[in-house]
Amino acid sequence: MEGKKIEWKERTLSVLYPRRCPVCHEIVSPVGRLICPDCEKKVSFVKEPTCLRCGKEIAAAEIEYCYDCSRQERSFVGGVALAVYNDVMRASIRQFKNKGRIEYADWYAKALWERYGEQLKRLKPDALVPVPVHRSRRSERGYNQAQELARRLAKYMGIPVWPGALVRRKKTVAQKYLGLGERERNLEGAFGPGRQPVKGAAVFLVDDIYTTGNTAQACTRVLLEAGAESVFLVNVCIGENDG
Ligand SMILES: [Zn+2]
Numbered sequence: 001m002e003g004k005k006i007e008w009k010e011r012t013l014s015v016l017y018p019r020r021c022p023v024c025h026e027i028v029s030p031v032g033r034l035i036c037p038d039c040e041k042k043v044s045f046v047k048e049p050t051c052l053r054c055g056k057e058i059a060a061a062e063i064e065y066c067y068d069c070s071r072q073e074r075s076f077v078g079g080v081a082l083a084v085y086n087d088v089m090r091a092s093i094r095q096f097k098n099k100g101r102i103e104y105a106d107w108y109a110k111a112l113w114e115r116y117g118e119q120l121k122r123l124k125p126d127a128l129v130p131v132p133v134h135r136s137r138r139s140e141r142g143y144n145q146a147q148e149l150a151r152r153l154a155k156y157m158g159i160p161v162w163p164g165a166l167v168r169r170k171k172t173v174a175q176k177y178l179g180l181g182e183r184e185r186n187l188e189g190a191f192g193p194g195r196q197p198v199k200g201a202a203v204f205l206v207d208d209i210y211t212t213g214n215t216a217q218a219c220t221r222v223l224l225e226a227g228a229e230s231v232f233l234v235n236v237c238i239g240e241n242d243g
């Protein structure tokens, strides 16, 4: 009886609020799925071999680290990402972030969990920490996309989300518009510790996109200075192999 009720409720909801596909942005077909089966095939899921540090695809396993991780300071212990940040995912994330398609996070989180759930559980994290956005961006958008993701992942993992572990102090320019030196200056002091204590905790830092790793590194540094034991990254998208 309960099952029938839930099924009925979901059907009614999907008629009233049809779910959109994170790839074609149309109503998902067949109804009840989070992504159209054909659209799922268009996603370039991250394949081995990957960088031992950030989880970006690399040309050969012997290289061990991607271009950025082999040259820059890295304090996170490792990371996983779902898909390569190509045109398909760029469009998906743009809608997720700027067009209010929060529902896309349902698929991102589920797909991350299906691929990496076992690995993530073995790391025994204490909490998920979303990369914070500046409050002015948050009020424009009404939500922090990383927090929406973290909330959904937290349900699969059965651990809390700590949105208060980090604060964004500075509104930064998108890193992609800047040169190397500027990128570091741009992020200097951009993040700080929040009210949520992290001492001794193993945390997963959650974000929608990982490109150069500078944001992840800046957040990791703050978390470790605040006493976190370790930081591991969970990202939806990651830059293409540039090695
Ligand atoms: Zn589709």
Ligand SMILES: [Zn+2]
Pocket (backbone or CB within 6 Å): 051, 052, 053, 054, 055, 056, 065, 066, 067, 068, 069, 070
């Ligand atoms: Zn890397």
